[in-house]
Amino acid sequence: MTLEYMPGFGNDFETESLPGALPQGQNSPQRPAYGLYAEQLSGSPFTAPRGTNERSWLYRIRPSVKHTARFKPVTHNYWKTGPDHEEHELPLGQLRWDPLPLPSEGTTFISGIRTITTAGDAQGQSGMAAHVYVASMDMVNEHFFNADGEMLIVPQQGGIRIRTEMGIMDVNPGEIALVPRGMIFRVELLDGPVRGYICENYGAKFTLPDRGPIGANCLANPRDFKTPVAWFEEHDEPTHLKVKWCGRFYQTEIDHSPLDVVAWHGNYAPYKYDLSTFSPVGAILFDHPDPSIFTVLTAPSGEEGTANVDFVIFPPRWMVAEHTFRPPWYHRNIMSEFMGLIKGQYDAKEKGFVPGGISLHNMMLPHGPDAFGYEKATHAELKPVKLEDTMAFMFETRFAQHVTRFAAMSSTLQDDYIDCWSDLKKRFNGTPEGDWS
Known part of the structure; x- marks a missing residue:
C-alpha cells in the first residue's frame, strides 16, 4: 500500500513488485521476465501530442483479454x-x-x-x-x-x-x-x-x-x-x-x-x-476573488478557459479583507454547481446544509448566502477570521445538470430549501446610508 510522490502530471513513472520485472530498453520484449505478458493501457489517441499522450505499459500474469x-x-x-x-x-x-x-x-x-x-x-x-x-x-x-x-x-x-x-x-x-x-x-x-x-x-x-x-x-x-x-x-x-x-x-x-500486474511504467x-495540502490564496486588502482560485483539478473543454468540469474546494483558511462582504456573494452563473459538504459548516449556509448533503444551483439560477449568513456577515466585526473544521467542494460544469428521477423523488430532498432566503429584507430607504439596522 506504499505510495510514491507524483512529480508532475504527464511525467512517466515506473514501479515493480518483483526485481527485474520491468524490461529495460524496450516495452514489449519477446519473452518478458517471470513469464509475464506485456500490455499497453492507453488513455489518449495514439497520435495525441507528446504533452497530452497518455499510456502505461503493464507487465501482467495474464493478459486482460482472457x-x-x-x-x-x-x-x-x-x-x-x-x-x-x-x-x-x-x-x-x-x-x-x-x-x-x-x-x-x-x-x-x-x-x-x-x-x-x-x-x-x-x-x-x-x-x-x-x-x-x-x-x-x-x-x-x-x-x-x-x-x-x-x-x-x-x-x-x-x-x-x-x-x-x-x-x-x-x-x-x-x-x-x-x-x-x-x-x-x-x-x-x-x-x-x-x-x-x-x-x-x-x-x-x-x-x-x-x-x-x-x-x-x-x-x-x-x-x-x-x-x-x-x-x-x-x-x-x-x-x-x-x-x-x-x-x-x-x-x-x-x-x-x-x-x-507485477510491474508497470507510464503516465496513465x-x-x-x-x-489539506491545498494552499489557498485570497484577497489581503478588500473585495472578493472569484471561487476559481479554489480549483484543485480541471477537465478542459474545447473552449479555452471554460471547463468541462472543475473540482473546487472551500477549505479552512484565513479571511482578512476589509470593508468586504466575505461569504460568497449573490450571483448567477453560466456554470452549473453541484456542491457537497465533507465536514463542518459552509460559511454561506450554516443551517440546513450538513455533511453528506448536496446542493444544486443550475446555470443562471440565482443563489447565495441564506438570510442568517447574510445578517451575520454584514454585522461582523472586520478583523482577521479563520474558517476552521470545514471542507466543502463543488463539481462545476459548463453543461446543465439534469436531476435524475431517483434524486427528484428522494425523501432527502428539502422541500423548504428556498425558504432560507425568505427573510432577506428590503434595506433601500432612499438615503445613501440605507437601512442596516
Whole structure:
C-alpha cells in the first residue's frame, strides 16, 4: 500500500513488485521476465501530442483479454448516464438534499452508486455525472471498470481501500482519489459503512489548472499527488468483471484476479490527493476573488478557459479583507454547481446544509448566502477570521445538470430549501446610508 510522490502530471513513472520485472530498453520484449505478458493501457489517441499522450505499459500474469464467458447485460438501476431525461415532476429550481442514509443491507461500492445529476453526453465524451455512493460491504470476487469516464472519488464518511491494476490506495475523508477511464479496480471498506461523492467525468481528463498571475506556487502542487507502487495478487478463483460502456452495464466471468500486474511504467495511472495540502490564496486588502482560485483539478473543454468540469474546494483558511462582504456573494452563473459538504459548516449556509448533503444551483439560477449568513456577515466585526473544521467542494460544469428521477423523488430532498432566503429584507430607504439596522 506504499505510495510514491507524483512529480508532475504527464511525467512517466515506473514501479515493480518483483526485481527485474520491468524490461529495460524496450516495452514489449519477446519473452518478458517471470513469464509475464506485456500490455499497453492507453488513455489518449495514439497520435495525441507528446504533452497530452497518455499510456502505461503493464507487465501482467495474464493478459486482460482472457475471460471465460461472453459479456452479458446486467442492470444498475440507480446509476444513470448523460443524457438522462427520465421523466419526473420536479420543476426547475435551487435544490438541496439531506445526506443519503447508510445502507442496512449488503451493498457494495458499485451497487451503492446513486446518480443525482447528469450533464452532457457520455458517448460524445463531454459532460459529467454526479453521484453519491453508500456501501456496507466489500466487493468480493467482483471487479469493475468504467469505459465511459474517469471517476473522481470524494469520501465523506468512512475510509475505502481501492485495489487497482496498478496498486492500492487507502482513501479517507479529507482525501480524494481518481481512477482513470478503463482501469480495473475493486473497493473494500476500511472501517464500516461508507458514504461519499463521485464525479464521473466523460470528457478530457482532470489535470492541474494553469496558475496564471498566481505564478509558480500555491493551489494544488504536483508533488502532493501520489500514485501507487506496483502490487499484484495471484488468485486462481472465479470472479465477476463488470464494465460500464455507453451507459449500459455488462458482466463477464474470469477464472483469476485481474489485478495481476507485477510491474508497470507510464503516465496513465490512478492517484490520490490529500485536500489539506491545498494552499489557498485570497484577497489581503478588500473585495472578493472569484471561487476559481479554489480549483484543485480541471477537465478542459474545447473552449479555452471554460471547463468541462472543475473540482473546487472551500477549505479552512484565513479571511482578512476589509470593508468586504466575505461569504460568497449573490450571483448567477453560466456554470452549473453541484456542491457537497465533507465536514463542518459552509460559511454561506450554516443551517440546513450538513455533511453528506448536496446542493444544486443550475446555470443562471440565482443563489447565495441564506438570510442568517447574510445578517451575520454584514454585522461582523472586520478583523482577521479563520474558517476552521470545514471542507466543502463543488463539481462545476459548463453543461446543465439534469436531476435524475431517483434524486427528484428522494425523501432527502428539502422541500423548504428556498425558504432560507425568505427573510432577506428590503434595506433601500432612499438615503445613501440605507437601512442596516
